[in-house]
Amino acid sequence: QDDDVTLQLQWVTQAQFAGYYVALENGYYEEEGLDVTIQPGGPDIAPPQVLAGGGADVMLNWMPSALAARERGVPVVNIAQPFKSSGLMLTCWADSGIESPEDFRGKTIGVWFFGNEYPFLSWMSQLGIPTDGGDDGVTVLRQAFNVDPLLQRQADCISTMTYNEYGQVLDAGVGEDELVTFLYEEQGVSTLEDGIYVLEENLEDPAFVDKMVRFVRASMRGWKWAEENPTDAAIIVLDNDATGAQTEAHQIRMMGEIAKLTAGSDGTLDPADYQRTVDTLLAGGSDPVITAEPEGAWTHAITDLALQ
Amino acid sequence: MRSLIPILTILAAIVAIWYAGAVALNADWARQQAERQERVLTFSELVAETWSQDRPRLPAPHQVAVELWDTTVEQRITSRRSLIHHGWITLSVTLAGFAFGAALGIALAIGIVYNRAMDMSVMPWVIASQTIPILAIAPMIIVVLNSVGMQGFIPKAIIATYLSFFPVTVGMVKGLRAPTQMQLDQMKTWNASGLQGFLRLRLPSSMPYLFTSLKIAIAASLVGTIVGELPTGAVAGLGARLLAGSYYGQTVQIWSALFAAAALAAVLILAVGAVEKFTMRRMGFTR
Amino acid sequence: MPEPAHATTAPDAATAPAVIEARDLSLTFETNDGPVHALRDVNLTIRKGDFVSFIGPSGCGKTTFLRVAADLEHPTGGTITVNGMSPEEARKSRAYGYVFQAAGLYPWRTIGGNIRLPLEIMGYPKPEQAGRVRRTLELVDLAGFENKYPWQLSGGMQQRASIARALAFDADILLMDEPFGALDEIVRDHLNEQLLALWARTEKTIAFVTHSIPEAVYLSTKIVVMSPRPGRVTDVIESPLPKERPLDIRDTPEFIEIAHRVREGLRAGHVED
Amino acid sequence: MPEPAHATTAPDAATAPAVIEARDLSLTFETNDGPVHALRDVNLTIRKGDFVSFIGPSGCGKTTFLRVAADLEHPTGGTITVNGMSPEEARKSRAYGYVFQAAGLYPWRTIGGNIRLPLEIMGYPKPEQAGRVRRTLELVDLAGFENKYPWQLSGGMQQRASIARALAFDADILLMDEPFGALDEIVRDHLNEQLLALWARTEKTIAFVTHSIPEAVYLSTKIVVMSPRPGRVTDVIESPLPKERPLDIRDTPEFIEIAHRVREGLRAGHVED
Amino acid sequence: MSGGLVLAALVVWAGGWWMNARLARMRARPGLGLAAPVVFGVTVLLMWELVVRGLNVPGAILPPPSAIGSAFVVNGGTLWEDFVQTFLKGALSGYAIGCGLAFLVALAVDRSGFLKRGLLPIGNFVAALPIIGMAPIFVMWFGFGWQSKAAVVAVMCFFPMLVNTVQGLAAADRMQADLMRTYAASPWQTLAKLKLPAAGPFIFNGLKICTTLALIGAIVAEFFGSPTLGMGFRISTQVGRLALDVVWAVILVAALAGSAFYGLVTLLERAATFWHPSQRGR
Numbered sequence A: 001q002d003d004d005v006t007l008q009l010q011w012v013t014q015a016q017f018a019g020y021y022v023a024l025e026n027g028y029y030e031e032e033g034l035d036v037t038i039q040p041g042g043p044d045i046a047p048p049q050v051l052a053g054g055g056a057d058v059m060l061n062w063m064p065s066a067l068a069a070r071e072r073g074v075p076v077v078n079i080a081q082p083f084k085s086s087g088l089m090l091t092c093w094a095d096s097g098i099e100s101p102e103d104f105r106g107k108t109i110g111v112w113f114f115g116n117e118y119p120f121l122s123w124m125s126q127l128g129i130p131t132d133g134g135d136d137g138v139t140v141l142r143q144a145f146n147v148d149p150l151l152q153r154q155a156d157c158i159s160t161m162t163y164n165e166y167g168q169v170l171d172a173g174v175g176e177d178e179l180v181t182f183l184y185e186e187q188g189v190s191t192l193e194d195g196i197y198v199l200e201e202n203l204e205d206p207a208f209v210d211k212m213v214r215f216v217r218a219s220m221r222g223w224k225w226a227e228e229n230p231t232d233a234a235i236i237v238l239d240n241d242a243t244g245a246q247t248e249a250h251q252i253r254m255m256g257e258i259a260k261l262t263a264g265s266d267g268t269l270d271p272a273d274y275q276r277t278v279d280t281l282l283a284g285g286s287d288p289v290i291t292a293e294p295e296g297a298w299t300h301a302i303t304d305l306a307l308q
Numbered sequence B: 001m002r003s004l005i006p007i008l009t010i011l012a013a014i015v016a017i018w019y020a021g022a023v024a025l026n027a028d029w030a031r032q033q034a035e036r037q038e039r040v041l042t043f044s045e046l047v048a049e050t051w052s053q054d055r056p057r058l059p060a061p062h063q064v065a066v067e068l069w070d071t072t073v074e075q076r077i078t079s080r081r082s083l084i085h086h087g088w089i090t091l092s093v094t095l096a097g098f099a100f101g102a103a104l105g106i107a108l109a110i111g112i113v114y115n116r117a118m119d120m121s122v123m124p125w126v127i128a129s130q131t132i133p134i135l136a137i138a139p140m141i142i143v144v145l146n147s148v149g150m151q152g153f154i155p156k157a158i159i160a161t162y163l164s165f166f167p168v169t170v171g172m173v174k175g176l177r178a179p180t181q182m183q184l185d186q187m188k189t190w191n192a193s194g195l196q197g198f199l200r201l202r203l204p205s206s207m208p209y210l211f212t213s214l215k216i217a218i219a220a221s222l223v224g225t226i227v228g229e230l231p232t233g234a235v236a237g238l239g240a241r242l243l244a245g246s247y248y249g250q251t252v253q254i255w256s257a258l259f260a261a262a263a264l265a266a267v268l269i270l271a272v273g274a275v276e277k278f279t280m281r282r283m284g285f286t287r
Numbered sequence C, D: 001m002p003e004p005a006h007a008t009t010a011p012d013a014a015t016a017p018a019v020i021e022a023r024d025l026s027l028t029f030e031t032n033d034g035p036v037h038a039l040r041d042v043n044l045t046i047r048k049g050d051f052v053s054f055i056g057p058s059g060c061g062k063t064t065f066l067r068v069a070a071d072l073e074h075p076t077g078g079t080i081t082v083n084g085m086s087p088e089e090a091r092k093s094r095a096y097g098y099v100f101q102a103a104g105l106y107p108w109r110t111i112g113g114n115i116r117l118p119l120e121i122m123g124y125p126k127p128e129q130a131g132r133v134r135r136t137l138e139l140v141d142l143a144g145f146e147n148k149y150p151w152q153l154s155g156g157m158q159q160r161a162s163i164a165r166a167l168a169f170d171a172d173i174l175l176m177d178e179p180f181g182a183l184d185e186i187v188r189d190h191l192n193e194q195l196l197a198l199w200a201r202t203e204k205t206i207a208f209v210t211h212s213i214p215e216a217v218y219l220s221t222k223i224v225v226m227s228p229r230p231g232r233v234t235d236v237i238e239s240p241l242p243k244e245r246p247l248d249i250r251d252t253p254e255f256i257e258i259a260h261r262v263r264e265g266l267r268a269g270h271v272e273d
Numbered sequence E: 001m002s003g004g005l006v007l008a009a010l011v012v013w014a015g016g017w018w019m020n021a022r023l024a025r026m027r028a029r030p031g032l033g034l035a036a037p038v039v040f041g042v043t044v045l046l047m048w049e050l051v052v053r054g055l056n057v058p059g060a061i062l063p064p065p066s067a068i069g070s071a072f073v074v075n076g077g078t079l080w081e082d083f084v085q086t087f088l089k090g091a092l093s094g095y096a097i098g099c100g101l102a103f104l105v106a107l108a109v110d111r112s113g114f115l116k117r118g119l120l121p122i123g124n125f126v127a128a129l130p131i132i133g134m135a136p137i138f139v140m141w142f143g144f145g146w147q148s149k150a151a152v153v154a155v156m157c158f159f160p161m162l163v164n165t166v167q168g169l170a171a172a173d174r175m176q177a178d179l180m181r182t183y184a185a186s187p188w189q190t191l192a193k194l195k196l197p198a199a200g201p202f203i204f205n206g207l208k209i210c211t212t213l214a215l216i217g218a219i220v221a222e223f224f225g226s227p228t229l230g231m232g233f234r235i236s237t238q239v240g241r242l243a244l245d246v247v248w249a250v251i252l253v254a255a256l257a258g259s260a261f262y263g264l265v266t267l268l269e270r271a272a273t274f275w276h277p278s279q280r281g282r
Ligand SMILES: Nc1ncnc2c1ncn2[C@@H]1O[C@H](COP(=O)(O)OP(=O)(O)OP(=O)(O)O)[C@@H](O)[C@H]1O
Pocket: C029, C030, C031, C036, C037, C038, C056, C057, C058, C059, C060, C061, C062, C063, C064, C065, C231
């Protein structure tokens, strides 16, 4: 009898989550004796909330959001970190005159909220740029999850992921030379992205720990397969997309970019990366994500067993 | 036939305005594109460009029509790319939500009409409940129900119910109170029981009101379903198509999903209308 | 009009048993503008087989009296008995049929269905229902219209159907509140004739409200003239007309004389409004 | 009734000028169930100062005739002139006042406001409006009710207000469609008296639809009896009664005779419904 | 202990029911009309508090009313700014534009049978469009500010208002209209003195429907892009931060504002259509 595991994604089905779909389709979960259900997320679903409500056993989340949830009384713990580096960046029109972050002053910038605003706010506060408009500061727009504000020139810069929105801007017919990009990674304000989290109290249950060990092992196997077979992985993702709205070309390119982010990780969280994320967040401005150094927010217990 | 002429005229006017609007809204982008390619557009080229963009601000009518055709007729109806497939998913939830909503609405109305305590206390809250922005609580409903193990169909149906019970309650309260004092007295002179009074007087009297509110309710149920489909991971259904279209900048896809939804609503309203006509004729209301 | 309230005990009618008997009956409605005295100290005896008309200016309490007798309104003073029982018991024993001012047929039922309605409610067996519907329809000259809907009939025919509905079940009291108010004179004459014939045949006791003096005189064995605010009985006129009444009787001197007396009674009680 | 259609040219009335003159007037409504002949070949002359009553069974075209004269309906055959003009010209020159069957007061205006309505529309100067409203309200015995709303008045009072509204402006033709239909007999008598007095005083020409035979006989100088489908004039009765008419006149033999003739005329044209 | 609180909730419910049943049997008295819904509301809130505490529901799922209340007080300033942005700027202006435009179009439709036959069926179809789907498009067209919210609200309000007003302008009965004809009144006079007053109840019906639509529309539109304030913005970002107490405080503001707006229009209706039987009945 297979153990049931429900995984809550933090976004709609796309190649960003290829590793899990590959593990499912290629039977890696089954080989580990797991019956995995993958629940896609959406714009207004907060995965920690789902976890807290008992709607899922394990979730994917960006670390800022997970740490914020921890402070809010939902004790989630990082058990694995398949994404080594961050794909988040700002994409700006070159003709807006922006060359360095200092030039953001007086400009309009689209930012994703719902937990993704933290790294940006922390970056701006480190630079000493106010975020409430004016000639001296930036005007922040709450950007929906598409690139229209840039194309329609409603904003000078918008948030993009290397693997998704940036490609959409190019697809729209904009040349790379017309754009200027600022990768958070390169600005030294990157935070950890897609990690695997569970509720702390569940880790006291050895059966659950065992289940998670097998889950992480199979998932990482899926990721490595996806890195090596990007096209096939993209097709697997497409097969799992219930909306029928994704295109093959876009998913294949996305898989290529995602592979760059997962490349450096075997699933084990690098404590240095964790510390950098926490430092970035603690440096946040007036409305900090987290107010104190978190404790027990990650564990190597699972990955240590999984990667033996 | 004669009644079609005004409709067609107005429709033609709308399409003309639409095409003109497409030129106006999409021209900027067309010029930028031309600049990138170092071309200069003549007016007719500009018009042609604005009517054939991949990511237009406003797609031209024929683009929407082609997309509708491609995603309905050209696809197997079981395909995930088929609007009929998504329409069916939305429809099934809509119908379930409508059924719950109508039942709840009628039950509440009966309570309000027959119980003075309910009449006095519940109605203001029923109205207040409709001032709550449903899109804001939809994700919460989904999470809460998810935590008790309900996913997909039922949460969406509950949101649809939430939107559709209100017009039914309001209409049925009016309808159940439609009998005149004289008709009620008449029942009393025959010493009719409460149940007889309900079945033979109040219920039949409320039929015209019921159907009017059912038409509003089924449209509301569709809106509720689509709202419910937005945050549920945009898995499937017309709402998911709308959202996915928005994520990937597929304006044409948004518009075609919108039209499919409006057409679905129109069909549902017509269907309720047909049931109404049949019932009313059977009951002898129609002259 | 001196001492009219005791005229009820006219010698020739005193033989039959009393069917409706009001003693010092009063009814006051409490409204936002203060109390409205709809009935004050009404004393009236209606005997078996009587055809009693109530006439009086608008708002004098005619409808209220009928409604009290039918247990649709509760008196605030005095007593009233119907068939020797309280009005409530009488209603529960289905002692009377009530014809409202408007026809009030249910639009979603056919004429037959409307007449069947009280029978269904009172639990008459199915086959008997059909028979009764057929017979009452014939009685009011509507045979053949059983399956028509009310709106397919003229106003007069609807009114007849509503009378049929009150006749379909076995009640030997008929309370009729301006049943012919909305009809034109010729149709009204015709229905008056038929009502008289029916009354003569069935020996029912009828209490009948009207605004029309000729109608009251033509139909009744006893005419109750009322005055408004507070609603009182100002005159009770026993009709000397024979039971057999052709329409022409209305041009006879006796008729005109009674009509004159009714009009005088009315005018005396009438308050300029 | 042989050759009744030419009775209109009675010798004693022929002196005054014609105010409404219908020649072979016909009106057919096209309905889903086929054509309805509301009026067929109506010939009628109403002269200045006449008080003409129209009587006939329901649906015989009385209202339709008044509406044609008022340019609310267009004839499909024949001609009609009002004050020598086409009905449309007459309407635009505000030649008549029309009183509908129901009072039809605007509920959002006070009684005074309702009576002022035609004056505002016709552009009477403000101070004159106030004077006219006051005077017509007195005329119909409603002084003091100027600032009440229609629903605060009884049916009879509303009806009087609606008559006042038609009298407020200077039109010397008055078209009245069953204005007293819904009133009780006493109030009706009272209003009949007042209307006669008004007519005698103002020398207006009045066309008056009614269902009541006594009312028609009591009021009119000329009674037009109509029969239904197709609506035709079957009899035109010139009244020999004097212009001065106390209410008692209704008990005189002449009165009863005319009433009898009207009833016979009606019954002849009446189709059993 | 948790079971005890749930039990207490049941007791509260029974108590609330009993009180309302008693209120219902009392004679009408001023203020009584308000008492019953208040008792009902308080009962619901108490039960909510007790059940949430009794069952230990995480605050990240459903906060108790007491937490919502304190969030409401603590965040008063932000909530007020959000309210100004969403309600005063977005919803009210959209409401005015949508209803005003619909009113003018209704006047045109009333004059022209052609428009009536052509526009109304199409209007019914367009009214069935789920405006949720229009929101992202309007944000694209009209920007992130309140203008796009107003546009969504205007579109949402347009058709209900149009349909009601057209119906209202045709509501004057034939006799009332004929009366105007006998006076040879001009079309403007007929409009001002007959059609508009007679249409009053219908127009207010449309206005009332639109009050609830307006707020919902403005909030929904903010979900598809907004500046960094507004009620929709607040709800969606605070859900992301699991600050559910703040989210519910915003919902509370929405419900209060919506009910107050509805109540205000109802009062105006009562004043303007005092003559209508439905207003006189009480
Ligand atoms: N439910 C009620 N509440 C308050 N007052 C009432 C009620 N019913 C009747 N009345 C008042 O009681 C008085 C008598 O009314 P009733 O209906 O009996 O008069 P009526 O003689 O039948 O008049 P009509 O000829 O107009 O039918 C009237 O003044 C009326 O306004």
